[in-house]
Amino acid sequence: MDNEKYLGRMAAMVSHDLCNVLATIQQASGLMGDFLYLARKESLKSMGLRPKFKYHDKFQEIIAQVQAQVDRGQGICERLSALGHSTDDGPETADVGVAAALVGSLCGRAAKKHKASLEVACAPEPLKAAARLIDVLTALDTVVQAVLPHCGGEPRALRLAPGRGEGEVFIDVVCAGMAAQGQEALAGALPAGKPGIFTIGIVQGGVRLAFAEAGR
Amino acid sequence: MKDWNILLVDDEEDFVQTLAERLELRGIECRVALDGEAGLAAMAESQPDVVVLDMFMPGIKGLEVLRLIRERHPKVQVILLTGQGATKDGMDGMKLGAFDYMIKPLSIDDLTSKIGEAVKVARS
Numbered sequence: 001m002d003n004e005k006y007l008g009r010m011a012a013m014v015s016h017d018l019c020n021v022l023a024t025i026q027q028a029s030g031l032m033g034d035f036l037y038l039a040r041k042e043s044l045k046s047m048g049l050r051p052k053f054k055y056h057d058k059f060q061e062i063i064a065q066v067q068a069q070v071d072r073g074q075g076i077c078e079r080l081s082a083l084g085h086s087t088d089d090g091p092e093t094a095d096v097g098v099a100a101a102l103v104g105s106l107c108g109r110a111a112k113k114h115k116a117s118l119e120v121a122c123a124p125e126p127l128k129a130a131a132r133l134i135d136v137l138t139a140l141d142t143v144v145q146a147v148l149p150h151c152g153g154e155p156r157a158l159r160l161a162p163g164r165g166e167g168e169v170f171i172d173v174v175c176a177g178m179a180a181q182g183q184e185a186l187a188g189a190l191p192a193g194k195p196g197i198f199t200i201g202i203v204q205g206g207v208r209l210a211f212a213e214a215g216r
Numbered sequence: 217m218k219d220w221n222i223l224l225v226d227d228e229e230d231f232v233q234t235l236a237e238r239l240e241l242r243g244i245e246c247r248v249a250l251d252g253e254a255g256l257a258a259m260a261e262s263q264p265d266v267v268v269l270d271m272f273m274p275g276i277k278g279l280e281v282l283r284l285i286r287e288r289h290p291k292v293q294v295i296l297l298t299g300q301g302a303t304k305d306g307m308d309g310m311k312l313g314a315f316d317y318m319i320k321p322l323s324i325d326d327l328t329s330k331i332g333e334a335v336k337v338a339r340s
Binding site (some may be wrong): 015016019020023024025026028030038081 | 241320
């Protein structure tokens with residue numbers, strides 16, 4: 001438990017520091033863009049007598065690339081921060097829709113290794129599990145890692161679909177292109193559930209990870 | 217140049233100096249302080265309309281600086297800067313009387329218009 005909290009706190013702090021780095025890069029590249037704009041304005045004011053900066057368009061393109069990477073980094077920061085705060089003391093409930101979205105974005109690289117992509121279906125409503133966010137995240141990550149090698153079809157896509165059943169909330173981790181052979185192999189390699197916290201069962205094309213619904 | 221009096225308080229020196237330069241290019245003159253103590257001292261010297269205040273700095277924490285500003289300079293409006301995952305701190309700041317909070321990294325256009333709104337309130 002202490003290790004978990006330590007890692008959570010460190011992840012949240014790293015995310016905060018990263019944010020500051022990104023903010024500085026963003027403003028510095030923005031300032032370059034400002035000066036580029038001013039230089040062009042001055043060149044136009046001199047009726048073209050002052051030559052314009054030869055690499056203006058290339059520089060503008062580079063600044064846009066930097067800004068796009070800052071946006072990308074901001075997304076990573078957000079997810080890292082959410083992951084870090086998942087170990088915070090707090091309510092013993094977690095929204096499985098939020099967890100699916102978080103794992104969907106954190107596991108993108110793992111899916112790529114299997115030449116697959118991850119899709120996350122939007123939860124139609126809040127789906128509160130009687131479990132801590134960190135428990136939902138680790139269970140879902142385990143299931144995703146178990147299903148990925150058996151994912152087939154073209155293109156390969158693994159879908160995380162949160163939903164509600166009788167007294168439970170769940171996330172289906174399914175692959176539309178999974179062959180019968182893959183399904184059999186998956187059934188044999190299925191990780192165990194955790195009594196009192198979650199169950200894992202086979203569904204068509206994948207696995208259902210289910211938690212008791214909070215407040216039931 | 218606009219006649220707004222803005223104070224930026226952030227311990228990330230490169231960030232805050234660049235931000236000040238960009239705001240100045242947009243006609244907004246700013247003073248810069250690198251921690252809460254320096255910010256409060258700058259305010260005692262000359263009261264700004266708006267303070268853009270980072271919440272996580274060494275020394276006095278942002279929320280404490282905010283509380284002191286509200287106590288000593290009730291007309292001054294404060295825009296808080298927070299990192300990802302710290303929206304709760306931003307909300308706490310709003311409860312303490314901050315004008316608004318923004319998440320880093322932030323767009324200069326959003327900040328400029330937020331400062332404009334805050335100046336209006338500070339001068340009303």
